Amino acid sequence: MSSRMKNIIVPILAVLLGIIVGTIIMLITGYDAGAAFIALWDGAFGDIYYTGETIRQVTPYILAGLAVGFAFKTGLFNIGVEGQLIVGWLAAVWVGVAFELPKFIHLPLAVLAAAAAGALWAFIPGLLKAKFRVHEVIVTIMMNYIALHVANYIIRTVLSEKSDRTADVFPSASLRSPFLEGLTDYSRLHWGIIVALICVFIMWFILEKTSRGYELKAVGFNQHASEYAGMSVKSNIILSMVISGAFAGLAGAMEGLGTFGYASIRGGFTGVGFDGIAVALLGGNTPIGIILAAVLFGSLKVGALNMPLEAGVPNELVDIIIALIVFFVAASYMIRIFIDRIGKKGAK
Amino acid sequence: MSLMDILSIVIPSTMLWAAPLIFTALGGTFSERSGVVNIGLEGLMVIGAFTAIVFNLTFADVFGDMTPWVSLVAAMVVGGLFSVIHAVASITFRADQTVSGVAINLLAVGVSLFLVKFMYDKGQTDIIQKGFSKVDIPILSDIPILGKIFFSNTYYTSYVAIIIAFIAWYVIFKTPFGLRLRSVGEHPMAADTMGINVTKIRYIAVILSGALGGIGGGIYAQSITSDFSHATISGQGFMALAAMIFGKWHPLGAMGAALFFGFAQSLSIIGSSLPFLENIPNVYLLIAPYVLTILALTGFIGRADAPKASGVPYIKGNR
Numbered sequence: 001m002s003s004r005m006k007n008i009i010v011p012i013l014a015v016l017l018g019i020i021v022g023t024i025i026m027l028i029t030g031y032d033a034g035a036a037f038i039a040l041w042d043g044a045f046g047d048i049y050y051t052g053e054t055i056r057q058v059t060p061y062i063l064a065g066l067a068v069g070f071a072f073k074t075g076l077f078n079i080g081v082e083g084q085l086i087v088g089w090l091a092a093v094w095v096g097v098a099f100e101l102p103k104f105i106h107l108p109l110a111v112l113a114a115a116a117a118g119a120l121w122a123f124i125p126g127l128l129k130a131k132f133r134v135h136e137v138i139v140t141i142m143m144n145y146i147a148l149h150v151a152n153y154i155i156r157t158v159l160s161e162k163s164d165r166t167a168d169v170f171p172s173a174s175l176r177s178p179f180l181e182g183l184t185d186y187s188r189l190h191w192g193i194i195v196a197l198i199c200v201f202i203m204w205f206i207l208e209k210t211s212r213g214y215e216l217k218a219v220g221f222n223q224h225a226s227e228y229a230g231m232s233v234k235s236n237i238i239l240s241m242v243i244s245g246a247f248a249g250l251a252g253a254m255e256g257l258g259t260f261g262y263a264s265i266r267g268g269f270t271g272v273g274f275d276g277i278a279v280a281l282l283g284g285n286t287p288i289g290i291i292l293a294a295v296l297f298g299s300l301k302v303g304a305l306n307m308p309l310e311a312g313v314p315n316e317l318v319d320i321i322i323a324l325i326v327f328f329v330a331a332s333y334m335i336r337i338f339i340d341r342i343g344k345k346g347a348k
Numbered sequence: 349m350s351l352m353d354i355l356s357i358v359i360p361s362t363m364l365w366a367a368p369l370i371f372t373a374l375g376g377t378f379s380e381r382s383g384v385v386n387i388g389l390e391g392l393m394v395i396g397a398f399t400a401i402v403f404n405l406t407f408a409d410v411f412g413d414m415t416p417w418v419s420l421v422a423a424m425v426v427g428g429l430f431s432v433i434h435a436v437a438s439i440t441f442r443a444d445q446t447v448s449g450v451a452i453n454l455l456a457v458g459v460s461l462f463l464v465k466f467m468y469d470k471g472q473t474d475i476i477q478k479g480f481s482k483v484d485i486p487i488l489s490d491i492p493i494l495g496k497i498f499f500s501n502t503y504y505t506s507y508v509a510i511i512i513a514f515i516a517w518y519v520i521f522k523t524p525f526g527l528r529l530r531s532v533g534e535h536p537m538a539a540d541t542m543g544i545n546v547t548k549i550r551y552i553a554v555i556l557s558g559a560l561g562g563i564g565g566g567i568y569a570q571s572i573t574s575d576f577s578h579a580t581i582s583g584q585g586f587m588a589l590a591a592m593i594f595g596k597w598h599p600l601g602a603m604g605a606a607l608f609f610g611f612a613q614s615l616s617i618i619g620s621s622l623p624f625l626e627n628i629p630n631v632y633l634l635i636a637p638y639v640l641t642i643l644a645l646t647g648f649i650g651r652a653d654a655p656k657a658s659g660v661p662y663i664k665g666n667r
Contacts, residue, residue, distance in 0.1 A: 029466050077446055079387075134645045135654070137446055138593060141387070141586055142638035153631035268582045277450050314465035319458030327433070327451035330443035 010335050011282050011289075014328035015296070017335075022321040026313065035311035040318070043306025044299035050306070052184025055193055056259060058298035060085070062196040063251035064276025065294050066203050067118075067244045069285035073207060074240035075220035080125060080140025081248040082273025083147030084118035086266070088249025089256040090151045091117035093263040094159065096169025096256070106172040111195065111253050118249020119242045121147060126241030130234035136241070144269065152265045165264035175258035190258035197291075199247060204287040206243070216240050248273065275301075278326045297322060354622060355497045358611070360482075361618055363506035366610025368393070368568035370509040372588035373595065373602040374516045375560030380597055381520060382553030383533035383657035385445040388434050388452030389561050390585025395430045396423035396565025398460035401576040402467070404476045415478040420566045427562015428555045430456065435554040439547055442661035453585075461578055472577030480505055480571040505567045512560075513603035520599060529553055533655035536662040546662050564588065587613075590641040597655060609637040 026033040044054045064081050071078035078084075092114035099106065125139040159166040175190040183189075207213040218226045219236040227233050251272060256263055279297055283289030304318035328335065372389050379386040386392075400423040404415050411418045434452050437443040464473060482501050489499040520526040531539040532549045540546050565581060573580045591609050595601025615622075616633035 025462075079446065079450070128642070128646055132646050134642075137385075137387070138589070138645060139642055142590060142642050145583060145586065145638045146635045149631050149634040153629060157629070267579055274450060274454065277447065278454075281447060314462050316458045316462040316465065319454060320462060323451050323454035323458050326447065326454060327437060327443075330447040330451060331437045331441035333441045333443065 006336060006339060007284055009339060010332045011284065011293075011329060013335050013339075014282065014325050014332070017328045018321045018325035021324050022317055025320065026317065031313045031317075032311060036307055036313040036317065039307045039310035039313070040300070040303040042303070042310060044303030046306075047185070048183075049185035049187045050302065052180070052187025052189035054295075054299045054302045055184075056187065056189045057302045058294045059190075059192040059196045059258070060251040060254045060272045061275060061279050061294035061298050062291060063199060063247050063254065064272050065279030065283060065290040066199055066287075067247035067251065067273075068276045068280035069283065069290055070203055070207075070247060071240055071244040072280060072285045073220050074216045074236060075223070076126075076129070076237065076240055076244070077137050078122065078125075078140055078241065078244045078248075079137050079277065080122065080143045080273070081244075081251070081276045082269045082271075083140065083144035084121045084245045084248035085252040085255075085270065085273050086144075086147045086151050087121045088114035088118040088252025090154060090252070090263055091249070092173075092253040092256040093166055093169055094154075096173035096261075097159065097167050100170050101172055103172040106170065107175070107257070110169070110173040110257055111250065114249040114253030114256065115246040116249070118252065119246040122241040122245020122248065123238065126238040126245075129241070130237045144273070148266060148269065151263070155263055155265055159263070166262045168261045169257060173257060174261060175254070176261065188259050190254075192254040192258040195250060195254070199250060200287045200291060203247075212239070248276075251276070275322065278322055281326060281329045352493075352496070356500065357618060358614065358622075359497050360500070360502040361614035362607060362611040364503055364571060364610070365613045366607045367503065367506040367509040367571070368564040368584055369588045369591050369606035369609055370513055370564075370603050371567065372561045372564030372585060373591040373606050374513060374599055375557035375564065376589055376592040377516065377520070377595075377597055377599055377602050378529070378553045378560070379557035380592065380658050381533045381655055382529050382550045383536060383655055383660065383662070384435075384438055384550055384554050385449065385659045386431075386434065386554065386557050387446055387449035387586075387589060388431070388456075389449075389557070389589050390581065390583070391449075391453035391456030392427050392431055392558050392561030393565030393568065393585040393588070394453075394456040394460055394581045396427045396562030397569035397573075397580050398456075398464070398565075398576050399423040399426040399562065400566030401473050401476060401569050401580075402463075404478060404570060405474060408476070408478045411478075413478065416480050416570045419570060420563055423562040423566030424559045425562070427565065428559035431554050431558020431561070432551075434558070435551050438661065439550045439554070442663065445659050445661075457578065460576070464576060473575050475575050476570065479574050480567070503571055505571060509567075510603060513599050516599035525549075530655070532662075533657050536657050536660075540662070540664065550662075561585065561588075587637055590637055593654075594637075594641045594644050596644075596653075612636045 023033045026036055043050055045051055067081045068078055092110045095110040095113040121143060125136045128134040128139055129136045155166055156162055175192050177191050180189045215231045215236050219233050223233050275297055279290055279293045283293035300318045304315035307313045307315050372393055376386055376389050400419040403419040403422040408415045434448050437448040438445040480503050485499040489495040528544050528549050532546050536546045568584055569576055569580055587609055591605040592602045594605035612633050616630040619630055
């Protein structure tokens with residue numbers, strides 16, 4: 001079997017295995033698995049309102065997936081998407097509440113501020129990796145917590161009077177759309193999905209159509225060969241992290257300017273950044289794959305909220321399934337061996 | 349407020365917050381010394397906290413005052429079992445160890461909250477009645493001055509944690525097993541050539557990290573939060589990971605770092621009641637452990653280097 005076919009079959013099998021194990025868990029714990037999956041489907045697509053909510057959830061997932069996937073292409077593991085998302089969210093809301101400008105200036109400014117903040121937050125681990133060969137995984141994890149606490153502090157002291165949330169952003173900086181909301185029975189669907197799809201195109205264009213993208217990928221494949229070919233490994237590492245962080249910051253802008261319209265004190269992480277790892281892995285770090293994986297995880301997450309109501313099954317079951325999918329994709333060595341065995345039997 | 353009063357508040361509080369970090373950071377040390385990156389420590393703490401609380405609630409009548417200790421043993425066993433998933437994925441199936449760790453973290457939260465809802469029909473458990481409680485350690489607390497600072501109003505678990513750190517140091521640096529563990533993490537092929545079973549050593553190390561992480565979670569839940577919900581473990585596992593790195597992959601270094609991070613955590617909570625800290629925003633204390641870890645990695649506070657084979661699956665016959 002060709003490796004291209006395998007690259008498509010492995011994620012599909014991983015999803016199936018995740019769902020099968022999820023079903024087994026429900027059977028053991030005595031929940032009605034059939035009802036659970038029907039509730040899941042209804043909760044994601046059963047009604048135009050739910051569809052709107054699903055697309056809303058898919059939006060930050062696409063961007064978080066792009067962020068993780070883009071860094072992966074250069075051989076970097078950006079586990080700090082969560083922190084970059086938080087600073088992006090904060091920056092977008094900050095611009096959103098600080099000025100009142102015409103919409104065609106204000107909205108792009110707020111969105112760009114988020115991208116810049118995310119990029120800056122990812123620049124630090126990129127720089128440390130390039131200059132001091134410090135592993136980016138650890139630094140980005142640490143940066144996540146720094147982002148969380150610093151953002152909380154700024155919200156409490158600078159952006160509000162000791163309150164636990166900021167004011168709403170001015171309408172001129174909002175991604176909200178009465179048109180889309182009306183279309184989907186007053187879901188929180190906003191224009192962010194357009195931004196996300198544009199970013200998918202940008203990622204594809206940078207990686208496939210520019211010589212810079214070629215360099216970024218080359219560094220991901222083999223640093224020594226790239227160095228020998230005259231590319232600057234260091235600047236490519238930093239650039240890759242900066243672009244990745246910009247995508248992550250935009251994911252924060254989607255939440256700050258679209259879904260919520262404000263920023264609030266957080267006790268913990270949003271989870272979007274970590275789910276972005278799942279999206280990128282399942283999507284094989286390719287633009288189309290990331291869209292498909294984001295749609296899958298977005299509909300699972302939104303649909304899950306309906307499971308306790310309609311089927312009496314805890315929505316955490318979906319978190320288990322997502323974790324298992326990540327696990328099976330990560331351990332795809334197992335699946336590949338399995339496919340090889342099947343392939344050989346077929347040949348005989 | 350005299351210095352004496354301040355110390356007798358700050359030190360027991362530091363020890364309270366440090367104990368779970370010490371255990372979990374030691375777990376991380378074992379795993380990484382064998383060459384397996386374990387960012388699933390957070391998830392292992394979640395599983396430990398969940399197991400300890402459920403066990404405590406279920407068996408409080410049976411074991412009486414011994415309940416929290418027996419619950420810790422349960423948390424240790426379940427944490428060890430849970431880490432087998434990480435071991436299978438990253439050792440046998442050569443998965444990316446960071447990704448597998450992420451999966452462990454996601455899975456632990458999903459499974460434990462799912463089971464809480466399954467068992468109790470609500471999002472969090474009841475408050476446990478038999479948690480670890482403050483004690484004055486007999487005899488030692490009667491020592492003048494030192495007794496009041498170090499051995500009064502404190503928890504036994506903190507001392508157990510420090511003792512275990514010394515045991516871990518002995519095991520890693522003074523026993524044949526420790527030598528094998530370190531060699532497998534530095535140069536698995538050389539170790540294999542010398543007849544060391546790389547796979548077996550790595551499995552043992554990862555399971556040890558699960559057991560210690562489980563204990564860490566169990567202590568945290570039974571001495572600090574007293575129940576289990578989605579917010580029980582919020583970053584302590586990653587902080588333990590930071591402590592391990594800040595301690596340069598050395599058990600005693602990890603313990604020192606964990607104590608220091610525990611100090612920062614407790615100051616961020618009780619700081620507002622201390623005279624000279626009340627005007628300092630606690631954000632500095634909250635981010636201190638993470639900033640310091642980054643600085644340590646960068647080399648500003650003595651460079652910290654990971655074991656050489658850390659994160660690389662060992663494939664027999666590959667050069």
